[in-house]
Amino acid sequence: MSRRAPTSLTLARAVPLFSLSAGALDPFETLAVDSSRLQVLLGNHKARQAPEPVFSVVESLEFQNFRAVFRTGLVDPALLNAVMLSFAFAVTEGSIDRECLGYQGKAISFIRERMNSLDEAASESTIGTILLLAGVEARLGTTSQVQLHMGAVQRLLEICRSKGVYLTGGIKRAIFWQDLNSSVLAGSHRIVDHTTFAELExxxxxxxxxxxxxxxxxxxxxxxxxxxxxxxxxxxxxxxxxxxxxxxxxxxxxxxxxxxxxxxxxxxxxxxxxxxxxxxxxxxxxxxxxxxxxxxxxxxxxxxxxxxxxxxxxxxxxxxxxxxx
Structure with a gap:
């Protein structure tokens, strides 16, 4: 029997201090993960800052909440698994357990398949997925993996520029901050700086x-x-x-x-x-x-x-x- 996704009202009651932006949950109740597990993770205070700096679960941070970054709900299975990985990783306090490995493996699998067609991969959800994966690797200190992920983001940015693909200001902030934080935590090479995006001028x-x-x-x-x-x-x-x-x-x-x-x-x-x-x-x-x-x-x-x-x-x-x- 399939489990119903919690409504935004349920989430608001379960998570009074923070929540994903309104409408972020799939309105057709076809989430690619266990929605009850998502609700539990959202209610854990250790996971509060897990997706930052890609997006914030704090509703008041309007310029960097989920909707401002991705313009969509949690309908992308790659992005959703990367979000779940971030939450679960925070709950374990920085260690990769079996649950984390499951989300990580699925997110990477989706991304590998998508990267076979780079033009189709040039989107906020794909970039955001890779950034979340890089964030976990940065916290683990695995510099080579961080650079692999950020190299993919750099390639997607180049495609977006050449094809004239519009990207939200939120995803540009996410790229900048994840790149900078990863450099501080793991010593990775930076792909952007504070002069790269007009939104950060x-x-x-x-x-x-x-x-x-x-x-x-x-x-x-x-x-x-x-x-x-x-x-x-x-x-x-x-x-x-x-x-x-x-x-x-x-x-x-x-x-x-x-x-x-x-x-x-x-x-x-x-x-x-x-x-x-x-x-x-x-x-x-x-x-x-x-x-x-x-x-x-x-x-x-x-x-x-x-x-x-x-x-x-x-x-x-x-x-x-x-x-x-």
Whole structure:
């Protein structure tokens, strides 16, 4: 006997803090996975951030919820299995069990078949599936697999550009953030940066010049830092100022949240590309990145990033202990 997919109302009651966007569940109740298992996973707090940065299950994050990224429901079997993999992987706290292997195997099988016709594969759902697979591999630290997945995304992007295929701003953000996060977690080569997509463009606000200055402590030590790092520190200071002056009522504004997201994207993308010319500079780069992550406007940055950066920073500080600076 087939199991009925839960209605959006049922999901809202079962998952009061977060849910997939309205209409994301297949209206014809033909989900390619056990819908009751999906509901259980959605109700597990450990899975709350699992699909990020590809999409967010937080309804208030309108510019990056499921509908904004994919323009469709959970009708694509490859995407659905990748979503289930992300949820199940989070519940296991970072280990691949039999359930995860099942979802992973099915998602990869669907994608391999689809990639036989690259023109047909050039879509948000295919790209999103691959990004979710890459996210799991990044958390496992398997650099070669991450690069294999991101290489496929790069190929699909090239096809979309050559064929004039429209992609949502949400999937472009997903590509940027998954690429950047994977680079931080697994050391993979990046395929895009903060200048690649127009949707992530950010410039300093000319009407708030006082925000863009380094704090006094950094001003005194500016001779030890590179110009590029000082500019990043100025932008982090501005981000803090903006967060402080934005009223609570405005923090759900889509345009404002997207602009803050772009601000953070510019900071972090530039930081990753800065050369660590000394042990002290390496510590500053890591600390600045960690600060920018913790200033995110929502739960957008997965908890795995701060803990990973903190571990790296501790090691860098220990290595810099004898540095005369």
């Amino acid at each position: 950010w410039t300093r606000d000319p009407f708030s010049p006082s925000f863009f200055r380094p704090p006094p402590g950094f001003q005194r030590l500016s001779h030890l830092l590179t110009r590029e790092l000082i500019e990043v520190i100025e932008d982090i200071n501005a981000l803090q100022c903006i967060r402080d002056v934005v009223p609570q009522s405005k923090r759900g504004d889509v345009m404002m949240m997207a602009n803050i997201n772009n601000h953070i994207a510019s900071i972090q993308s530039r930081l990753v590309g800065l050369p660590a010319l000394s042990p002290v500079l390496k510590c500053c780069h890591l600390a600045a990145y960690l600060c920018s992550v913790m200033l995110c406007c929502t739960i957008w940055c997965a908890l795995v990033i701060p803990s990973h950066l903190s571990s790296q920073l501790l090691q860098a500080l220990q290595q810099a202990r004898d540095d005369p600076v």
